[in-house]
Amino acid sequence: MIEKGRILKGIGGFYYVKSKDIIYESRASSLFRIRNLTPTVGDYVEFEITDDNKAYIKDIIDRKNLFLRPPVSNVDEVLLIVSIKEPNFNTQLIDRMILLSRYNGVEPKLIINKSDLDSSGASLLAKNYEEAGFEVHITSFDDKESLEEIKNLISKKTIVFMGTSGVGKSTLISHLTDLKLETGQVSKKTSRGKHTTRHVELLEYNKDSYIVDTPGFSSLALDFLSDIYELERLYFEFDQFGMCKFSNCIHINEPQCAVKTALGNGELKEFRYQNYLYFNEEISNRR
Template identity: 40%
Template sequence: MPKGKIIKALSGFYYCLDGDKTIQCRGRGVFRKNKITPLVGDEVVYDYENEREGTIQEVLERKNELVRPPIANVDQAILVFSAVEPDFSPVLLDRFLVLIESNDIEPVICISKMDLIKDEKQRQEIEEYAADYRKIGYEVMLTSTLEEDGITELRPLLNGRISVFAGQSGVGKSSLLNVLRPELSLKTSGISSHLGRGKHTTRHVELIQVGTGLVADTPGFSSLEFMNIETEDLSYCFPEMRGVSGDCKFRACTHISEPKCAVKEAVENGSIPAYRYEHYLSFIEEIKDRKPRY
């Protein structure tokens, strides 16, 4: 039987890309019984009744999956955070980074709306954050869809890969995709003046061809929960902590109150940004306070 990749899931139908054709499929009834939900990005085996319609028979093993947004087999995540409107939030960015790191997905940080920065002090602050994250080892793009800054550097990163565009609502994910592929004309929207946050413009997950890669424009969301991350695993989601934790006195060091902790020493000497460590501590408390699951 032929194989394909789910590029869109909508109203109970799964649209499977197989070469240069797309087959509209339904899932087998046994999927629901076995609590299997096909996701966008899944590699599947299907059979077909005609050239346009078929049935998914099997969902092949996933290398990773995200819950919010619901997508599988992602190679990299383009985390889009605006410099302003809404204001850049390092704590929210770190929440996204932890989620992406925990799923072994390569993150790329994209700071959008650089053209909207009003004063030099604000620009300098954003550039300092960008320098911090680059020092950690992350790829950081400073972009403007109006002036198309940073777009040339972003394009080649998408080739040959499945990328997910994710971030807070209203930061310009759809605007970036419109610059990358103008014929898409994806709906965009500004910031709600009443709520001070973005309005959702993307209603479902869909993989869109950009260059030789596939890109997902995903529904925006403004919070993340660490449902599948334990306290002992959290520091591994901070690369700069992961890199020095082997020098801690205690093998199971939590980097909170233990003596001769290499992570705390790195924070004190400035090689780990203090705000990243503060976010780590707050995330630890959040995980500890999480209600147990049964």
């Protein structure tokens, strides 16, 4: 008998597929090895229940998108969680995660957390990213109004919570839902968070509402970008500055560059451009 369901978790070669409020421990059919395909958390699948009550995934229904980091598919929204302090934010790592999300076709929303530790710093960071075209929300665990605002963002969707270790992803999820997740402390020695999320899992907190709490990033290579032109295309704010003289302009040394003109007159944020230069060099040196 063929059923349809969604993979909530995958551990040790087993996939846990939810179908009609029942979760089936399933294995992937041998056909997947032949087709060089791997089922992923978030996949909608067709699976077969055998006479001895075992379940085998037979096919993957077309995906909306597929993230490789974290490995999850059919994502509706990415909430990029940033802490203003403990640990301190890093705009270069924020911009790397923005590139990862945009590369997978999802425009991230920034959530600036722990604003109670530095409200003016949180407001300034929010202003900088809002002026770069991003939707930004400021919150803290004791600010019920801001938490309600974020709750409205995640209803009836599959949401990836992305961020570095220690920014409060798991705690924030616990405040937004009835889910109680393991949380860790920020190391006083390194000022970095400790991992509490060890695998990727779809956590259902309401009907048709799923949260993905992912292991925290401490670094993120840009190996998912094939060349510097792909990098340039993912800096969406560049499009609003008009046409450069040269159609293949990469906005570094070319004359009559609209992006550098925007930088000079303050339309483009300096930190965004400096991160772009750093990423450009990183990709160029990879060749």
